[in-house]
Amino acid sequence: MSWTDERIATLKKMWEGGSTASQIADELGGVSRNAVIGKAHRLGLKARPSPVKANEKKAAAKKPAAKAAPKKSAPKPAPAKPAAKPAPKVDAPAASQQATDGIPSQPVPNPTPDLPKIVSVGPGGFLRQGPGDQQAPIPPAPPRRLVPAKPSPEIADKTSLLDLSDKVCRWPMGHPGEPDFHFCGQDVNPGFPYCVEHCGRAYQAQLPRGARRPPPPLPFGGPRVR
DNA sequence: CCCTGATTCGC
């Protein structure tokens, strides 16, 4: 398989969306997880929470190594990495909610002024979204009646990959490569690549390693069954 | 063991 422009676009999208290299590789098909990672690095979009890189010491601990070196012949210089931290934080979610003034349509499509209780969709109660139906989101902390215009009529048309911009939600709907694949396309939550609703889904606290199977970063309507 | 991403290096 070769890296067509389309495949690269999908790779970027998914990588940016938080999908793991394995998921991306599986989605793309015909490539390995390593290929995806390698390509991602070559594209310049590496930095992402890596289990291995969390720790950064300056102490140069030499490892005895010398395990049977079948291919290694060159010594490894001490890697000096500039720590990059592009990871978005969730500490300050809703800075300022824009009033619904700009949106002439439905004033309050989300009549759920319940408690601000954070319901974490966990392994068992994983809420999935379909292209047509979306459930009430659980934004980080909506103390007030913020109402971000939900099923706006503006998404009557599908937002394609080419329609993406810094102003629209990039949350993928469906699976890449399929005819109905598109993106959310709603107004973004300022400072985030997604709308308010999808921010709530994209930036949930990472679950313990033991139970992360069902709700991965979970873009794309759901895991593909092949 | 499994998983993850990072890195190297032969091709």
Next chain:
DNA sequence: GCGAATCAGG
């Protein structure tokens, strides 16, 4: 440029 092999942490 590509990606398998390898590394290394969780």
